[in-house]
Amino acid sequence: MEVTKVTAMLDLIVESTRRRVKEIDSSVPVEERQIQSLEKSIRTRKQNGVNPVIAEIKFRSPSEGLIRSYEDPAGIASGYVDAGCAGISVLTNPEFFGGDNSFIEKIRPQTAVPVLRKDFVVDEAQVRETAALGADAVLLIAAVLGEELGGFIEYTHGFGLEALVEVHDEAEMENAISGGARIIGINNRNLKTMKTELETTRRLGPLAAGRGVTVVCESGITGPADIREMRKCCDGFLVGTYLMKAEDPAKALEGLVCA
Ligand SMILES: O=C(O)c1ccccc1NCC(=O)[C@H](O)[C@H](O)COP(=O)(O)O
16 A cells, blocks of 8 residues: 655654565464454443553654663563553654564563554554564554555454554544544644644544544643543543653553552
8 A cells, every 4th residue: 555645753754664664574474363452441441430541662752862771671561561551552663762573572472451563554564564463453643544544444453453543633533433443542742843732632532522432642641630631531541751751660650540
């Protein structure tokens, strides 16, 4: 599939991703298995009065530079699970986020919660690769996939995986819902300026209400007060920098889960 709609920083990331895609070995087998459902995990926690937080493993980012010196991702993941996360988001992009596919292979065997592979999908080979790595869900960015989004969602579901479909505005929200998205992440980070504004979720969250989708508020969460303020606009949260900057990420997560 040819994907064309890209902007600014995203443009650079997508370009470098295209180079990486050429190296994917599509002969690696995809093993049949039961996935851990992210949608169910978020819904169950919400019903039980616990804040559903997808806790992220991200060592660097374009907006922050170095966030945390490298340490074993499986150790961080295990702390997140003990602290009650709804899922673990793993950045696998090496150039801009200090990630690696091997993080998923290290985390998966010792983690009972859903694992989300967060990368910049531009080609179906990456979806297949995500299934082969053992993740349960994959990020699909509406701004990257444009009119191809629905096809990518279908392809992802065909592997038994879930898709977290990321949107930034009203048009992308409609594209996601009409394309069959079941979990929608509203990204508060403006990908042109890198600034985060929780206002984005406040504005877009209500558009998804009553339409049978699970809404995740992504980016820019800076502590328990943000969770308390935003939970009326969404079902769950995706938090990276705040946790990875904390001296003890698991303890910081506990504060968000119980906020
Ligand atoms: O994190 C960035 O700087 C970034 C820049 C450009 C594209 C994507 C980016 N981040 C990916 C994410 O979606 C975030 O890692 C995730 O939502 C968590 O955000 P935060 O809690 O603000 O770290």
